[in-house]
Amino acid sequence: MKSVKLKKTIYKLVPVLILFSAFLVYLNWSQESEPTFEINxxxxEVQSEDKAIKxxxxxxxxxNxxxxYDLFTDVDHETFLxxxxxxLKVEKVWFQYNVLHLIYSVDLLQKDKRNLDIPYLQFxxxxxxxxxxEISLKLDQSLGMGPxxxxxxYVSGHRMYRGVAIDxxxxxxxxxxxxxxxxxxxxxxxxxxxPKIIHVSNEESVIDSFSINASLDPAYxxxxxxxxxxESTKLLENSELVWRELMLTIDHANLSxxxxNTDKILQGVTLATRADGGVMMEQYYPVTRKEDYYEVNLNSFEKTPTSFQVEVRAVEFTDRDEPLTYTISNEILTKGMELPDGEKVEISEEIGNKNGMTISFGGFSNALPGYEMSGVxxxxxxxxxxxxxxxxQFHTWFKTVTEEMQNLKYSNVGSSSLQTVNYGPLIEISNEKGKLAETYGSSSEGFPDKEIQVFHINRDFLERSSEVTLKLSHFPIYEKTAGEINSFELQ
Known part of the structure; x- marks a missing residue:
């Protein structure tokens, strides 16, 4: 009985084995003899595999x-479809800070007339x-988060080369x-x-999982x-900026x-930069303070530059003078809380002056009815x-103010004391009990004579307060510079 079953099983397998053997013969022949049909x-189509991969x-x-710098690793994996x-051949792979880059190729057949005729690898x-x-990760395919x-x-040697970068x-x-x-x-x-092989018609076929052997450095x-x-650049009041290094990484360039000749705390610079005689690009950069130097992150270069020019057009220092304070009375607070939807309480009362700027309390606005965020x-x-x-500089300065307020609320910054904060402006909103308000976002608006920043504060916090105090500190000191250009030949 067992013998009969075995024979039946063998008979069923014979056609599959013949088909598979024929496919192996075909593959062996196709690899030894490149197809001669004309590519649509x-x-x-490019001249070589190397060009396609580049x-x-x-x-x-x-x-480039x-x-x-030969960051992609050659791999040797082949799957028969x-x-x-x-x-399907996996050609190269690279891992860089959460992103897996993969380059693969698929045979071109004579019937293929367009890119979509050739199936895609998906997983x-x-x-x-x-x-x-080992860690195993399911990829997020939601909108904006997928591969x-x-x-x-690109086609070369009757193969289609494709690439994917997967976060x-x-x-x-x-x-x-x-x-x-x-x-x-x-x-x-x-x-x-x-893994799956996907066609434009949405037909798909699952293939066996496969491993890619490659030694990859996970360091970012x-x-x-x-x-x-x-070289160095003269600034105002005899201060001097001494250029240290330009370091290239794949994502950006670190300029240190x-x-x-100054004890001021630098918080940002406006630089104009140019590589290899290109267009001078101006941009504001917040600085990162290291041991005895500062660093800014420039945009990544397309290739290793042979020359580099930089011009300092402005510098920003952190103001370390006493903060400005302003107390919103219970009367004004009550008027704000009673506002109908879409209405405002306009105050426009001056709080003080900082570094040539006039800062005022504008009042309360209930122009966002039904505003919801994080359960509020x-x-x-x-x-x-x-x-x-x-x-x-308004939008530059206020870009992270609400984040800093939340950091203060949850003790990530700790305190707005002059010793611990190097960036500004910093704004604290507290009540008579010393409790800090948490901001739920902000909005801004510009006018010919002033800029307005609106902080969205939880009504519950305001209802539990008899008065509210604003503490404004670390407003930047902005200084334009002479505009001296430094040129470097990079070896």
């Missing part, structure tokens, strides 16, 4: 730096491995899991779980090249410098008016 003109790397990373009569789960450690599948593919930290859980990966010495292989912001800069059903807008802000 609708494809973007174009894909540029598309995935936005520059990854190719210049039996139903497709094609082979929604990936595992990272290192020795006996960046590069639309453009595998698309969820909070994944992000927390990935923090363990950065403690590893390396990632020694990656498993693509439940790896320096590519560092240039020493040995020292500040001499009602807020009231508290309005600040500022006149004479230099060089349109």
């Amino acid at each position: 003109e609708n494809f973007e 174009e894909i790397i540029r598309g995935l990373t936005g520059s 730096l990854a190719t210049e 039996l139903e497709e009569r094609r082979t 929604d789960k990936v595992s990272l491995h290192s020795e006996n450690k 960046n599948w590069l639309a453009q593919g 595998i930290a698309g969820s909070e859980q994944n992000f927390e899991e990935l923090q363990h990966v950065y403690e590893w010495d390396d990632i020694d292989h990656i498993t693509i779980e439940t 912001d790896q320096p590519l090249k560092t240039f020493k800069l040995n 410098f020292q500040l001499k 059903s009602e807020v009231l807008g508290l309005e600040l008016q500022i006149e004479s802000i230099p060089d349109e």
Whole structure:
């Protein structure tokens, strides 16, 4: 009986084995003898595999730096797509701060007339491995969080080359899991779980999971090249900015410098920069303070520059004078709380002057009925008016004010004491009990004679307060500079 069943099983397997064997013969023949059919003109054909991969790397990373510094790792993985009569090859892989970059290729067949005729590789789960450690992550496919599948593919040698950059930290859980990966010495292989082959018709076929053997460094912001800069720029009042280094990374360039002959605390600079004789680009940069120098993050270069020019057009220091304070009386507070929807209590009472700017309390606004965020059903807008802000710095300065207020509320900054805060402006809103208000966002509006910033405060906090005090500190000191250009030849 068992013998009969075995024979029946063998008979059923014979056609499959014959088909598979024929496919292997076909593959062996196709690999030894490249197809000779003419490639349809609708494809973007390039001269070599190397050219195709360079174009894909540029598309995935936005520059040539990854190719210049050979950041992608060669891999040798091949999967037979039996139903497709094609082979899928993973060509290169790179992992950089939560993003997995993958380049693969698929056979072109004579019947293929356009990009969409060639199936795509897709997957929604990936595992990272290192020795006996492993994490498995489900990819977030929600809008704006899914993989960046590069639309453009390139054909060379009768193969279609494609690329994908996958943010595998698309969820909070994944992000927390990935923090363990950065403690590893390396990632020694990656498993693509439940991969699928997708057609434009939305037909799909699941293929077996496969592993990619590659030694990948999980470290973020790896320096590519560092240039020493040995020049200085004269600022006002005999102060001097001494250029230190220009360090390239794949995502940005770190420009570092020292500040001499002043005890002021620098919080930002406006620089105009140019590489290899290009257009001079002006931008404001907040600074990061290191041990004995400052650092700003420039935009990434498309390639390693051979020359670099920089001009300091303005500097901003942190004001360390005594804060301005203003108390909103119970009478005004009550008027604000009684406002109908869409109405305002206009006060426009001057609080004081800072660094050439006039700061006033504008009143309360109930112009956002039904405002909801983080479970807060009602807020009231508290309005600040500022006149004479230099060089349109208003939006730059107030970009993170509400975040800083929340940091104060939850003790991430700790205190607005002059010793601990280096960036401004800093705004505290507290009641008579010393309780800090939490802001639920803010909005701004510009007028010819003033700028207005409205902070959305929880009504419940205001209802529990008999008066509210504003404490305004660290308004920046803005200074234009002479505009001296420093030029560097980078070796």
